[in-house]
Structures are given as C-alpha cells and as structure tokens.
Amino acid sequence: MTFIQENQDPLIRAYSSSDKDRVLNLFRLNTPAYFSPKEQDDLEYYLESEIESYYVIEMSGKVVGSGGLNFSDDKTRGVISWDIIHPGFQRRSLGSALLKFRIREIQKIIGVKSITVRTSQLVYRFYEKQGFRTTEVVEDYWDKGFHLYKMELHGFQPQLPGAL
Numbered sequence: 001m002t003f004i005q006e007n008q009d010p011l012i013r014a015y016s017s018s019d020k021d022r023v024l025n026l027f028r029l030n031t032p033a034y035f036s037p038k039e040q041d042d043l044e045y046y047l048e049s050e051i052e053s054y055y056v057i058e059m060s061g062k063v064v065g066s067g068g069l070n071f072s073d074d075k076t077r078g079v080i081s082w083d084i085i086h087p088g089f090q091r092r093s094l095g096s097a098l099l100k101f102r103i104r105e106i107q108k109i110i111g112v113k114s115i116t117v118r119t120s121q122l123v124y125r126f127y128e129k130q131g132f133r134t135t136e137v138v139e140d141y142w143d144k145g146f147h148l149y150k151m152e153l154h155g156f157q158p159q160l161p162g163a164l
Contacts, residue, residue, distance in 0.1 A: 010094055012101050015054035015066065020047055022063040023056065026084040033087070034122050036143030046082060053105065054082070057094055064089045069102045071112070078106035080117040099130055107158060115153040124149040131155060 015023070024043065031037050047054070050070065057065035067083040080102060085095045106112055116135075117127055120142060124134060132151040141148030 010097060011058045012055050012098060013058060015056050019056050019063060023047065023066045026066060026086055029087050030084055036146045038143045043082060055098065057098055065094050065098055067098045067102065069106060075111050076113045078112050078115045080115065095126060112158050115156050117151050119149050119151065121147045121149060124151065127151050
C-alpha cells in the first residue's frame with residue numbers, strides 16, 4: 001500500500017483512459033454523499049464519449065480528484081463538469097485549485113463569454129464561494145433528493161484577442 005504524503009504538492013494533469021477505473025472509484029467513494037448511484041452510468045458515458053478536456057489531480061502518484069470542461073456547440077460557453085474529490089482530501093483546497101486551473105484554461109479560448117456548471121444542492125455553496133451564481137434550480141433532477149443547480153460564473157473575464 002502506498003501512503004500519500006501530507007506535504008506532497010498536487011499535480012493536475014490531463015486524464016487518460018488508464019485513469020477511468022480510478023475516477024470511477026472516486027465517484028463510488030462520494031456516493032451517496034454527493035452523487036446518486038444512478039449517475040455512474042452517466043459518468044462512464046461521459047468518460048467514454050463526451051470528454052473534451054478532463055483532468056486528474058495526483059498526489060504521490062495516486063489520483064485524488066478529477067474534473068472536466070466542455071464547451072457549448074458554438075464555443076461561447078465553457079462548462080465545468082464532473083468534479084470529484086476523494087473524501088479524504090476534501091476541504092484541502094484541491095477542488096478550488098482544479099476549478100481555478102480549468103477557468104484559466106477556458107480563458108485562453110477566444111470567443112468564450114461565460115462559464116457555467118451544473119451541480120447539486122450538496123455542493124453549490126462551494127461554487128458560490130468561487131464566484132458562481134445560481135440561475136436555476138430543478139428539484140429531484142439527478143434522482144430523488146438530488147436537485148440540479150445551474151450556475152454561472154459572475155464577473156468572468158474572457159481573454160481579449162491578441163492578449164497574452
């Protein structure tokens with residue numbers, strides 16, 4: 001068994017198909033506290049068919065978090081997707097670091113005017129602390145007791161053409 005050192009800096013890297021089982025394990029570790037068991041099939045489909053950019057957080061060679069970003073069809077909206085942090089590593093700013101990393105990646109895309117996320121009542125406050133505002137709530141959307149919170153990043157500053 002490999003132990004994760006507390007002083008280890010996290011590494012955010014691109015997801016590869018070899019990470020799939022580790023990401024699914026993160027999902028299971030967060031079920032039912034943050035996800036409905038019914039969502040696992042959606043995550044598997046996403047990992048196999050819908051990924052545009054997905055990342056994992058590694059510490060001491062172990063995957064302890066993951067999250068993606070996608071874009072609307074017209075590429076004017078970045079979408080934060082499938083944030084999952086190992087329960088033993090929550091409240092250590094890893095989710096914030098991964099979210100900020102993806103926002104910076106989105107800012108590099110010319111033409112993106114907004115960033116949104118779809119989450120639940122269980123974690124929407126995390127996104128509020130990061131500057132997102134709720135735009136819509138749909139009860140029992142993901143499953144009974146798992147409500148949809150649509151949110152948009154307030155004050156998003158897209159990169160201007162030619163700016164570095």
